[in-house]
Amino acid sequence: MIRLLKRAQNTLHRSLENHGALGTLRLVPRAAKSAVLRRVRRFSSKAREAGEIEARFDRAAGVDTAATIELAQLQFDGQTDKESIKHGLRYQATPIEVFDALLARSGIDCSRYELVDLGSGKGRVLFMAAMHPFRRITGVEFSPELTRIAQENAGKFKAPRQACHEIVTVCADATQYAFPNTATVIYMYNPFTAPIMERVAANLERSLRENPRDVVVIYYNARCPEPLDACSRLREVASQRAQQGRDDPWVIYRSTTSN
Ligand SMILES: C[S@@+](CC[C@H](N)C(=O)[O-])C[C@H]1O[C@@H](n2cnc3c(N)ncnc32)[C@H](O)[C@@H]1O
Structure with missing residues (x-):
């Protein structure tokens, strides 16, 4: 958490230096969007990895246990x-x-x-x-x-x-x-x-x-x-x-x- 805050602080500092206060404000939505996108990408790659592990288990054990059913x-x-x-x-x-x-x-x-x-x-x-x-x-x-x-x-x-x-x-x-x-x-x-x-x-x-x-x-x-x-x-x-x-x-x- 502290590392995250520090990183956000550094980014803000750099942006204020490079783009000024108004420019930074204009950049916020884009920055927020790319932060969210980064997280979504990381999450989906974790989910993909988990899916692959499960498929490997089923294949090796000769069973079918993976898909969710409501x-x-x-x-x-x-x-x-x-x-x-x-x-x-x-x-x-x-x-x-x-x-x-x-x-x-x-x-x-x-x-x-x-x-x-x-x-x-x-x-x-x-x-x-x-x-x-x-x-x-x-x-x-x-x-x-x-x-x-x-x-x-x-x-x-x-x-x-x-x-x-x-x-x-x-x-x-x-x-x-x-x-x-x-x-x-x-x-x-x-x-x-x-x-x-x-x-x-x-x-x-x-x-x-x-x-x-x-x-x-x-x-x-x-x-x-x-x-x-x-x-x-x-x-x-x-x-x-x-x-x-x-x-x-x-x-x-x-x-x-x-x-
Ligand atoms: C989240 S799944 C868990 C499946 C398995 N235990 C596992 O961990 O891989 C929950 C299961 O509980 C079953 N279930 C729900 N209510 C039940 C009940 N009253 N008696 C027996 N099974 C029930 C559902 O049909 C579903 O298959």
Whole structure:
């Protein structure tokens, strides 16, 4: 920030010397436009780079997880809870570099845990998790179409360093899902808004009360952390909160009854 201000100050100084006050004023819109353009170019080249990394992952693993899909593009049968559809969020895959970074921040020994991805979409996280020695990996997705794509992907998935071979995908609403009774990592990438998160957090709290065990919750793009924050059986172990001005907030919780 300070470097930016210094650079702006130097530019202004040079412009006043070369063009005078009036000339500088006239130049401002052009300067602002080119600064914005520079940022847009830098942003799109980053986005292009990310797209290439994702395409490379899909090609190498023999899967198709990349393209974003809005819930409005999907067909739900009459059995899907209307509230879940209303408060559900679109399919978008966790960026490749994010999952491993968050897993590392949790500091866990994967071989002691199952992993459940709540809102697993086409299954990207299941395949990234399979590179770690989890006991079992389960994807829970309420869209029948996305579940079918995830199942096709699971059938084609190949990776020389695959460490977990038990990958299951279930078509279910996260609010109806019964958490495993073992040590579990629950992963979520912004799957739904507060009304659904409240129900999921209440289910998790009840499950931890009935069967105290080690549960780690990794919540990426954490837009509705409040119900999990309020969960008396969870404590935050690491976070990058939204109010810190970041565009990808995340929170990692661990059950207070762990070990
Ligand atoms: C942002 S995507 C995350 C996909 C995947 N977890 C990943 O990180 O690559 C959110 C997913 O949650 C699913 N979803 C939304 N509401 C749900 C619910 N109530 N139960 C199960 N899945 C849900 C959406 O269909 C979507 O596929």
